[in-house]
Amino acid sequence: MDAVKEALREGRPVALFPDGEGVVLVAEVGRDVRVFRFGEGRRFPSLAAEFPAMDWWERALWERGYTPEGHPDPKPLRRHDLPYAFREFKELHEVPVGPVHAGIIEPGHFRFSVLGERIVNLEIRLGYQHRGLLALLPGKGPEAALLLVERAGSEPLAHALAFAQAWEEALGRKAPPRAQALRRAALELERAFGHLGHLAGLFTDIGYAYGATQVGRIRALLQGELDRLTGHRYGRNFLRVGGVWREGRPDLSALALYREELARLLPRLLKHPQVLDRMRYVGVVRRVEAEALGFVGPTARASGVARDLRQDDPAYLSFQPVVRQGGDVLARAQVYAEETLQALDYALHFLTHLPEGPLAQDLPPGDGEAMARVEAGRGEVFWFVRVAGGEVALAEGVDPSFKNWRALELAVRGEGLPDFPLCNKSFDLSYAGNDL
Amino acid sequence: MSLMQTLRIGRLARPLEDLLRVPDHAFGYPLLRPEGLTEEAQEALLGLCPSGAFFREGRTFGLDLARCVGCGRCALARPEAVGEMKRLEVAVTRKEDLVQRVDLERGTFLDPGPPPPPRPELALPTLAFREVSAGDTGLADSEVALAGNPFNDMGRFGFSVVASPRHADALLVTGPVSRNMAEALRRTYEAVPEPKGVVAVGNEAISGGVFAGSPEVVGGVDRVVPVDVYVPGDPPRPGAILFGLLLLAGRVRQRLVGGVLR
Numbered sequence: 001m002d003a004v005k006e007a008l009r010e011g012r013p014v015a016l017f018p019d020g021e022g023v024v025l026v027a028e029v030g031r032d033v034r035v036f037r038f039g040e041g042r043r044f045p046s047l048a049a050e051f052p053a054m055d056w057w058e059r060a061l062w063e064r065g066y067t068p069e070g071h072p073d074p075k076p077l078r079r080h081d082l083p084y085a086f087r088e089f090k091e092l093h094e095v096p097v098g099p100v101h102a103g104i105i106e107p108g109h110f111r112f113s114v115l116g117e118r119i120v121n122l123e124i125r126l127g128y129q130h131r132g133l134l135a136l137l138p139g140k141g142p143e144a145a146l147l148l149v150e151r152a153g154s155e156p157l158a159h160a161l162a163f164a165q166a167w168e169e170a171l172g173r174k175a176p177p178r179a180q181a182l183r184r185a186a187l188e189l190e191r192a193f194g195h196l197g198h199l200a201g202l203f204t205d206i207g208y209a210y211g212a213t214q215v216g217r218i219r220a221l222l223q224g225e226l227d228r229l230t231g232h233r234y235g236r237n238f239l240r241v242g243g244v245w246r247e248g249r250p251d252l253s254a255l256a257l258y259r260e261e262l263a264r265l266l267p268r269l270l271k272h273p274q275v276l277d278r279m280r281y282v283g284v285v286r287r288v289e290a291e292a293l294g295f296v297g298p299t300a301r302a303s304g305v306a307r308d309l310r311q312d313d314p315a316y317l318s319f320q321p322v323v324r325q326g327g328d329v330l331a332r333a334q335v336y337a338e339e340t341l342q343a344l345d346y347a348l349h350f351l352t353h354l355p356e357g358p359l360a361q362d363l364p365p366g367d368g369e370a371m372a373r374v375e376a377g378r379g380e381v382f383w384f385v386r387v388a389g390g391e392v393a394l395a396e397g398v399d400p401s402f403k404n405w406r407a408l409e410l411a412v413r414g415e416g417l418p419d420f421p422l423c424n425k426s427f428d429l430s431y432a433g434n435d436l
Numbered sequence: 437m438s439l440m441q442t443l444r445i446g447r448l449a450r451p452l453e454d455l456l457r458v459p460d461h462a463f464g465y466p467l468l469r470p471e472g473l474t475e476e477a478q479e480a481l482l483g484l485c486p487s488g489a490f491f492r493e494g495r496t497f498g499l500d501l502a503r504c505v506g507c508g509r510c511a512l513a514r515p516e517a518v519g520e521m522k523r524l525e526v527a528v529t530r531k532e533d534l535v536q537r538v539d540l541e542r543g544t545f546l547d548p549g550p551p552p553p554p555r556p557e558l559a560l561p562t563l564a565f566r567e568v569s570a571g572d573t574g575l576a577d578s579e580v581a582l583a584g585n586p587f588n589d590m591g592r593f594g595f596s597v598v599a600s601p602r603h604a605d606a607l608l609v610t611g612p613v614s615r616n617m618a619e620a621l622r623r624t625y626e627a628v629p630e631p632k633g634v635v636a637v638g639n640e641a642i643s644g645g646v647f648a649g650s651p652e653v654v655g656g657v658d659r660v661v662p663v664d665v666y667v668p669g670d671p672p673r674p675g676a677i678l679f680g681l682l683l684l685a686g687r688v689r690q691r692l693v694g695g696v697l698r
Binding site for chain 1: 575
C-alpha cells in the first residue's frame with residue numbers, strides 16, 4: 001500500500017476498477033502510468049480519507065458490491081434504489097435543484113445549503129443518466145461495442161478513439177497512418193466544436209446575446225465541416241477498430257476562414273466589460289485543489305496545471321498546453337478560446353498532410369488486454385479492454401467528467417446562488433459520461 | 437422569394453425545403469429494395485448491421501428505422517438490396533410506421549394503412565415545449581437546442597422551448613428513459629396542463645436504441661408517458677425534429693407510412 005499512497009501523493013488517479021479478485025488502480029505520476037492491484041476478494045482498504053480524489057471512485061465501487069474498508073462516507077453514486085443521505089447543515093436553508101433543469105440540459109440534482117443567497121455548501125447527486133453501459137459491453141464484438149462506447153459521454157470521437165486504440169494495442173496492431181491522421185483531425189474538430197459550445201453557453205448565461213450569436217453561428221458552420229469529414233454531425237460511425245470507416249472531404253478553406261474569424265472575434269468578446277464584470281474572480285478553483293482532487297482537461301489547465309495528454313503524442317510536434325492561473329470562470333473561458341484556435345490549427349495541419357495508404361486494416365479475432373488514454377475536449381478519456389476471441393471480456397471506461405464534477409462543488413462555495421448556472425456552464429460537464 | 441414564403445419561413449433562416457434534405461455527404465435513412473432481397477443478401481444484411489436494425493419473421497424481411505444508427509454500411513455493401521432516403525420527413529404518430537416490412541413472396545412492402553390523424557386540440561398557432569433529457573448522451577438534447585438557432589429557427593413556426601412544464605404545451609423527451617429518471621419524467625408530464633402532447637426525439641427515446649434490454653433503462657418514452665409523435669434518428673437532425681413538431685401541430689401530413697416515404 002505504501003507504493004499506492006506514494007503514487008497518489010505525487011500523481012493522480014486515472015481509473016479504479018474491479019477485476020475478479022481485488023481492484024486495479026491506474027495512476028499517473030509525472031508522465032508515467034502505474035498500475036497497482038490490491039485488495040482481497042471484494043474488500044480493499046479505502047484511501048478516500050487521505051486522498052479525497054478517491055472518494056467518488058470508491059463510492060462507485062461500493063455500489064457495485066465492493067467494500068472500501070474504512071471509507072468515511074460510503075453512499076451510492078449512480079444507484080437510486082439505495083438510501084442516500086445529503087450532508088446536513090443545521091440552521092442553514094436548503095435549496096434543491098433538479099433533476100429536471102430549466103434549460104435544455106441533462107438531468108442532475110444539486111442540493112445547496114445557503115446563508116441568505118450565499119452558497120455555503122453544494123452537494124451534487126447524479127446517476128439520473130445511468131444506463132448500465134459498462135455492463136452491456138462484455139460479449140460484444142468490436143462494432144457493437146463501439147456503438148455503446150460512442151454513447152459514453154457526449155464526445156463520441158474521443159471515446160471511440162481511446163477504445164479503438166486500446167483494442168488495437170491489445171492485439172498488437174496499429175491503425176494505418178492515413179487513418180491515424182484522419183482520427184486526430186476529427187478529434188480536433190470535435191474539441192473546437194465542444195469548446196465553442198461552452199463559450200456560447202457562457203455568453204448566454206450572462207445575457208451577452210451578441211457574443212452567444214456570433215460564436216453559435218461559427219459553431220454551427222464548423223459542425224457542418226465535422227459532418228462533411230465523418231458523415232455524422234457529431235462524428236459517430238466514423239472510427240472503427242483498425243482505422244476509420246470512411247473519408248469525407250471537409251472544406252479546408254472554409255475551416256481556415258472560421259479560424260481567422262474566431263481569432264479576431266474571441267479576444268474581443270472576452271475583453272468586453274460585461275464579460276469581465278461577470279466572469280472574473282467568479283467560481284475559483286485553486287491549483288492546490290485541482291491537484292488534490294485530480295482534475296483534468298481545461299478545468300485543471302485554467303487552474304495552472306500544465307498537463308495535456310497530447311504532449312505525449314509525437315504527431316502533435318512540440319505541443320504546448322494552454323494554461324491560465326486564475327482558476328475562475330474567465331480563465332476557463334480563455335482556455336476554451338485559445339484551445340479552439342489551437343485545435344483548428346492542428347485539424348488543418350492533419351488534413352493538409354494526409355499520408356497515403358489504406359483507411360483501415362482488418363484485425364484478426366485474438367486475445368489480449370490493454371488500456372489507452374485520449375485528451376478529449378473535457379480532459380482525459382480512459383478505456384481498458386480485455387479481448388478474448390475477438391469479443392469484449394471486460395471493458396472499463398472513464399469520462400473526464402467523472403474526474404471533474406466535484407470542481408463545481410468547490411467553485412460555487414461562497415458565491416451567490418444566481419452565479420451557479422454560470423459556474424456550472426464554465427465546466428459544462430457530461431452527466432451521461434459520469435453515470436456510465 | 438414570395439412574400440408569403442418570407443412571412444412563413446423568414447429570411448435569415450434556411451428554406452424549409454433545404455432544411456428537410458439530408459446533405460449529400462451524409463447517409464440518409466436506409467430503404468429496402470424488395471427486388472434485391474435474395475436469400476444471400478438477407479443473410480448478409482442480418483450479419484453486417486452493428487445495431488441489429490434488420491430482422492426476418494417467417495416470409496417477411498424487415499428494417500426498423502428506429503434501430504438504424506445511420507452508418508450506411510448496408511447500402512455500401514449491398515446496394516442491390518438497400519437504397520437511401522435523403523429526406524428528413526420521417527416523424528410518425530405510430531411506431532409501426534418506422535418499420536419497413538417486405539413480403540418476400542410477393543416482393544412488395546406491407547402497407548399498415550393510413551396513419552391516425554393528428555390531435556386537433558394541439559393545432560395551435562404557437563406551441564411551447566419543455567425538454568426532458570432522460571438518459572440521452574446529450575447529443576439529441578444538443579440537436580433540440582440547435583433547432584432553435586438562426587439557421588433552423590424553430591421560432592418562425594411559433595415554437596419555443598420554455599423552462600417550466602407549467603408553461604408548456606408539450607414535452608420533448610430524449611433518451612431511453614433511465615430507471616432513475618422515470619419518476620421525474622412522469623411528474624414533469626403531470627405538471628404540464630391539458631391539452632398536452634409528447635414528442636419522443638431519437639431512436640433511444642422510441643424504444644431504447646442500443647440500450648434496449650439494459651436492466652437500467654425502461655426502454656422507450658411511451659412506457660412511462662403517452663407519446664404523440666416519434667422522431668427517429670441517431671440523433672435526428674434539427675430538420676427532422678422540426679418536422680416532428682409540425683406534425684404534432686397538425687400542420688404537415690405524415691409522409692412515412694409503413695417505413696416508406698409516400
